[in-house]
Amino acid sequence: xxxxxxxxxxxxxxxxxxxxxxxxxxxxxxLFRHEEAKKKEIQELDSNMQYLVYENHSKFIKASETIREMxxxxxxxxxxxxxxxxxxGDISQSSAxxxxxxxxxxxxxxxxxxxxxxxKKLQFLFELPxxxxxxxxxxxxxxxxxxxxxxxxxxxxxxxxxxxLNIQRECVSIVCELKSILRKKLDDEESTTADIAxxxxxxxxxxxxxxxxxxxxxxxxxxxxxxxxxxxxxLQQEEESQDVMKFVGQLCTGFLANLSLVIQSCYDMxxxxxxxxxxxxxxEAQQVLTxxxxxxMSDCLQAVEERLKKETIQLDSxxxxxxxxxxxxxxxxxxxxxxxxxxSSSSQDLVRNIxxxxxxxxIQCLKQSFTDTLMSxxxxxxxxxxxxxxxxxxxGEQCTLLYSCVKNGMExxxxxxKEFIKxxxxxxxxxxTFRVEFCLEYVRKGIVMDLIEFVLDTAKTFxxxxxxxxxxxxxxTLILTLSRLLHNMERTSISYLVSYGDEKFPPDEHGxxxxxxxxxxxxxxxxxxxxLLNHYVAVQGRIISQMIRKGLDARxxxxxxEPRSVRSVxxxxxxxVSTIDQQVGSLYEEGHRKDQGSxxxxxxxxxxxxxxxxxxxxxxxxxxxxxxxxxxxYERIEVFxxxxxxxxxxLTGIIKIFLKAFIECVRLKTFxxxxxxxxxxxxxxxxxxxxxxxxDEHLVRLLLEQVVSSAIERCVEPQLMEQSxxxxxxxxx
Amino acid sequence: xxIFSLQPVSTISQSCNTxxxxxxxxxxxxxxxxxxxxxLWKLSGPGAKAHSSLSLEEKGGARWHYSALSWNPHxxxxxxxxxxxxxxxxxxxxxxxxxxSLDQPHAACVRGMDVNPNKPYHFVSCGDDCCxxxxxxxxxxxxLLVREDHSHWVWSVQYNLFHDQLLLSASSDSQVVLSRVAxxxxxxxxxxxxxxxxxxxxxxxxxxxxxxxxxxxxxxDSVYSAVWSCADAWVFASLxxxxxxxxxxxxxxxxxxxLTS
Numbered sequence: 001x002x003x004x005x006x007x008x009x010x011x012x013x014x015x016x017x018x019x020x021x022x023x024x025x026x027x028x029x030x031l032f033r034h035e036e037a038k039k040k041e042i043q044e045l046d047s048n049m050q051y052l053v054y055e056n057h058s059k060f061i062k063a064s065e066t067i068r069e070m071x072x073x074x075x076x077x078x079x080x081x082x083x084x085x086x087x088x089g090d091i092s093q094s095s096a097x098x099x100x101x102x103x104x105x106x107x108x109x110x111x112x113x114x115x116x117x118x119x120k121k122l123q124f125l126f127e128l129p130x131x132x133x134x135x136x137x138x139x140x141x142x143x144x145x146x147x148x149x150x151x152x153x154x155x156x157x158x159x160x161x162x163x164x165l166n167i168q169r170e171c172v173s174i175v176c177e178l179k180s181i182l183r184k185k186l187d188d189e190e191s192t193t194a195d196i197a198x199x200x201x202x203x204x205x206x207x208x209x210x211x212x213x214x215x216x217x218x219x220x221x222x223x224x225x226x227x228x229x230x231x232x233x234x235l236q237q238e239e240e241s242q243d244v245m246k247f248v249g250q251l252c253t254g255f256l257a258n259l260s261l262v263i264q265s266c267y268d269m270x271x272x273x274x275x276x277x278x279x280x281x282x283x284e285a286q287q288v289l290t291x292x293x294x295x296x297m298s299d300c301l302q303a304v305e306e307r308l309k310k311e312t313i314q315l316d317s318x319x320x321x322x323x324x325x326x327x328x329x330x331x332x333x334x335x336x337x338x339x340x341x342x343x344s345s346s347s348q349d350l351v352r353n354i355x356x357x358x359x360x361x362x363i364q365c366l367k368q369s370f371t372d373t374l375m376s377x378x379x380x381x382x383x384x385x386x387x388x389x390x391x392x393x394x395x396g397e398q399c400t401l402l403y404s405c406v407k408n409g410m411e412x413x414x415x416x417x418k419e420f421i422k423x424x425x426x427x428x429x430x431x432x433t434f435r436v437e438f439c440l441e442y443v444r445k446g447i448v449m450d451l452i453e454f455v456l457d458t459a460k461t462f463x464x465x466x467x468x469x470x471x472x473x474x475x476x477t478l479i480l481t482l483s484r485l486l487h488n489m490e491r492t493s494i495s496y497l498v499s500y501g502d503e504k505f506p507p508d509e510h511g512x513x514x515x516x517x518x519x520x521x522x523x524x525x526x527x528x529x530x531x532l533l534n535h536y537v538a539v540q541g542r543i544i545s546q547m548i549r550k551g552l553d554a555r556x557x558x559x560x561x562e563p564r565s566v567r568s569v570x571x572x573x574x575x576x577v578s579t580i581d582q583q584v585g586s587l588y589e590e591g592h593r594k595d596q597g598s599x600x601x602x603x604x605x606x607x608x609x610x611x612x613x614x615x616x617x618x619x620x621x622x623x624x625x626x627x628x629x630x631x632x633x634y635e636r637i638e639v640f641x642x643x644x645x646x647x648x649x650x651l652t653g654i655i656k657i658f659l660k661a662f663i664e665c666v667r668l669k670t671f672x673x674x675x676x677x678x679x680x681x682x683x684x685x686x687x688x689x690x691x692x693x694x695x696d697e698h699l700v701r702l703l704l705e706q707v708v709s710s711a712i713e714r715c716v717e718p719q720l721m722e723q724s725x726x727x728x729x730x731x732x733x
Numbered sequence: 734x735x736i737f738s739l740q741p742v743s744t745i746s747q748s749c750n751t752x753x754x755x756x757x758x759x760x761x762x763x764x765x766x767x768x769x770x771x772x773l774w775k776l777s778g779p780g781a782k783a784h785s786s787l788s789l790e791e792k793g794g795a796r797w798h799y800s801a802l803s804w805n806p807h808x809x810x811x812x813x814x815x816x817x818x819x820x821x822x823x824x825x826x827x828x829x830x831x832x833x834s835l836d837q838p839h840a841a842c843v844r845g846m847d848v849n850p851n852k853p854y855h856f857v858s859c860g861d862d863c864c865x866x867x868x869x870x871x872x873x874x875x876x877l878l879v880r881e882d883h884s885h886w887v888w889s890v891q892y893n894l895f896h897d898q899l900l901l902s903a904s905s906d907s908q909v910v911l912s913r914v915a916x917x918x919x920x921x922x923x924x925x926x927x928x929x930x931x932x933x934x935x936x937x938x939x940x941x942x943x944x945x946x947x948x949x950x951x952x953x954d955s956v957y958s959a960v961w962s963c964a965d966a967w968v969f970a971s972l973x974x975x976x977x978x979x980x981x982x983x984x985x986x987x988x989x990x991x992l993t994s
Contacts, residue, residue, distance in 0.1 A: 457930055542840060542841065544842060549841070553796075553798050602934060638884050639884055639885045639906065640884050640907070641884060658907070660885060663955075664886065664955065667955075668799065710974070
């Protein structure tokens with residue numbers, strides 16, 4: 001590339017043009033300075049150059065010296081190597097000659113050695129039977145077996161020689177004896193596990209089929225284990241206290257400990273041993289062992305489950321949980337010894353079953369106590385009808401009694417059952433899903449939700465109206481109390497109970513098992529509360545309607561006398577209404593009234609005002625037109641409608657029912673003049689006393705007006721009494 | 734003769750108050766219920782002969798106050814349903830015995846009954862519990878169906894004379910309710926046969942549900958009676974306490990769906 005001719009560091013530098021440039025550009029002072037700088041640079045460069053040259057030179061000299069030295073060394077090495085080769089040649093020569101000389105002798109000696117060995121072996125063989133016998137007599141079974149196995153092969157090989165054959169036969173018979181002794185030892189109950197292990201080893205060495213041995217060993221073991229189980233069970237039956245912990249402890253130290261020993265030794269003897277040599281045998285042995293363990297464990301677990309079942313019907317969970325924990329701990333150990341036997345899954349099943357039974361027992365108790373409390377409340381309410389409410393508990397108190405039965409019962413149950421998920425409990429940690437399952441399925445659904453639903457179901461049975469239409473076997477106040485209870489439950493109690501349960505037993509929001517939703521239960525509680533309340537109103541209404549109907553049927557209205565007083569039926573009706581008012585008042589709050597202004601209860605009937613004194617109407621046309629016009633302005637009254645949760649609303653419902661019944665019954669009768677007047681007096685009496693119980697007194701007035709106007713239309717000679725006289729008669733009473 | 738004047742056909746003399754009377758469906762007989770007994774009269778000329786009677790006097794002398802009668806047109810018109818206050822009974826006019834008796838099917842008082850014109854063993858009753866209940870006379874332990882369409886006492890209930898899935902009921906809540914009870918009607922869902930001969934039911938059409946077809950609110954006071962016309966199957970009349978008579982007909986969609994199904 002074309003360099004800059006003015007660049008000093010480049011090859012294409014042109015000094016002339018550089019100087020020219022400098023002369024052009026720089027001032028005199030600058031030029032001087034420039035010259036000095038250049039001089040300095042040149043000096044520096046010179047010195048550097050010198051230095052480098054010198055360095056190179058000295059290095060070259062060093063290198064040449066080193067090479068000379070190396071040359072000398074190599075020379076020496078070569079000399080040594082030559083000498084070495086010649087020596088080696090000499091040595092090999094001499095060793096070859098020595099071998100030649102001694103070759104002969106060597107052969108002879110080795111022959112003799114061989115013969116010696118053979119003779120020794122033969123001697124061994126000849127002595128074998130005697131030795132075996134001696135060993136057996138002295139009880140050194142191990143030694144006998146070892147000796148025999150050593151000789152076995154050779155005997156087999158040389159069977160065809162008669163002497164060997166004899167020996168072999170003798171040995172075989174002795175060994176058979178030995179085998180039987182060993183087997184007897186195996187069966188002997190007195191033998192310790194170490195003895196058994198040794199014996200099994202020996203028998204295996206003697207080529208006994210391992211699966212037979214294994215089975216025999218396991219059969220003996222089974223007998224022992226069954227004995228252990230029996231003693232544990234018998235001890236339980238005999239003992240007075242039947243402490244479950246003792247049973248469990250016995251079982252752990254006896255049966256389970258022995259079982260783990262058995263598994264361990266079996267494994268060592270049969271499975272670990274034959275591994276590698278005959279893999280099929282190992283599998284078979286494993287299978288046999290697994291089967292054995294499974295069958296034995298199933299017996300054991302059955303016994304344990306039975307015993308624990310007895311414990312599940314106690315309310316206190318602590319002992320149960322401790323016993324269960326201990327058992328599962330031990331079972332875990334066994335499972336680790338032999339994972340294929342599936343002990344862990346059976347122990348998990350055991351835990352689940354026991355937990356389920358226990359929680360079921362709790363819920364059973366809770367349901368029972370609720371039913372009992374309900375029965376006692378029912379009896380109390382039935383008997384207190386005759387006595388004044390001061391002596392017994394008021395309805396509000398009965399309601400709280402029922403609720404506290406549920407609440408306290410559930411709280412104590414949950415506190416008890418909490419033992420199952422204490423962090424110190426072993427199985428709760430081991431079975432990860434158990435904790436979640438327990439909290440959600442067993443406790444939340446099984447106890448909390450189940451109890452709530454049971455309460456709702458029980459309440460629902462009191463709403464079935466069809467069967468006992470005439471006489472109820474339970475007091476109507478019971479229905480009222482239950483409706484209040486359910487209303488409270490919908491509003492606060494259910495959420496309190498569920499949250500209490502959730503606090504103690506936290507549900508896993510993200511797990512596979514979903515918590516049962518409370519929305520459905522809340523909705524149901526609200527529904528049932530409303531149904532109960534409506535039912536109560538209907539029942540009470542019906543009772544009073546019956547009273548009115550009977551009162552109307554009892555009299556001959558055509559020929560009755562001039563009314564002097566209010567009929568006793570009406571007085572009884574008013575008394576009944578005030579009793580109901582008191583009862584409802586103890587449970588529900590007042591509610592609100594419709595504002596009537598200043599008219600109050602003294603307003604007279606509109607028709608009499610419109611139509612003047614004397615005859616209420618001159619022709620039927622006018623009155624029906626007028627009443628129709630009146631009716632246009634009033635909404636249709638729904639009699640058996642929905643009732644609110646307030647005292648006024650409830651009483652309004654009841655009063656509507658029996659007033660409407662009054663109207664309908666009046667329409668079925670025929671009245672004489674005085675009959676009509678009696679009805680007028682009765683209606684006025686009701687008007688005076690009933691207005692304070694209803695939320696809209698206009699309603700009462702309207703209904704009573706309809707009573708009287710219906711009576712007028714059914715009257716043979718309609719003539720109303722003077723209002724002042726009516727008021728006087730009512731005022732008397 | 735002048736068709737607008739009433740001429741007495743026969744006269745029957747009675748000893749005590751007659752409360753209800755009902756004609757025989759086909760012959761010139763009638764049944765009367767009075768304070769003491771039920772009597773079947775056969776009209777002959779200007780007089781009438783008492784054919785059979787059933788005493789209604791209770792033991793203990795308890796008196797009853799409300800009654801209703803309904804003739805069962807099946808089985809050669811030999812059965813009569815009658816109600817006394819809260820009990821509902823059936824009288825066999827051939828042998829003068831009470832066939833069955835229902836105690837308190839509707840709380841305090843049974844107000845009306847009607848027998849299904851197409852199905853011999855079904856009838857409906859209504860009363861003070863604001864319900865209409867449908868019964869099968871062969872199995873009276875519980876009603877087949879209970880309908881609660883009113884909010885006060887139901888005073889009359891009647892099946893349509895030809896299509897018994899239509900039911901008319903009148904109540905003292907001033908409403909007349911026309912409802913469909915297809916589930917126990919004589920013409921339930923039809924089974925269509927496949928070519929293979931198997932049966933399959935068609936998907937449930939709207940006509941197969943039991944529901945209120947229409948509520949008639951033309952009255953402003955209690956309606957005591959609602960009856961179907963004998964001439965036209967789709968017309969009915971209702972009468973309320975304030976003297977208002979209303980004649981209505983079944984809504985056209987319902988009529989066409991019944992005729993075309």
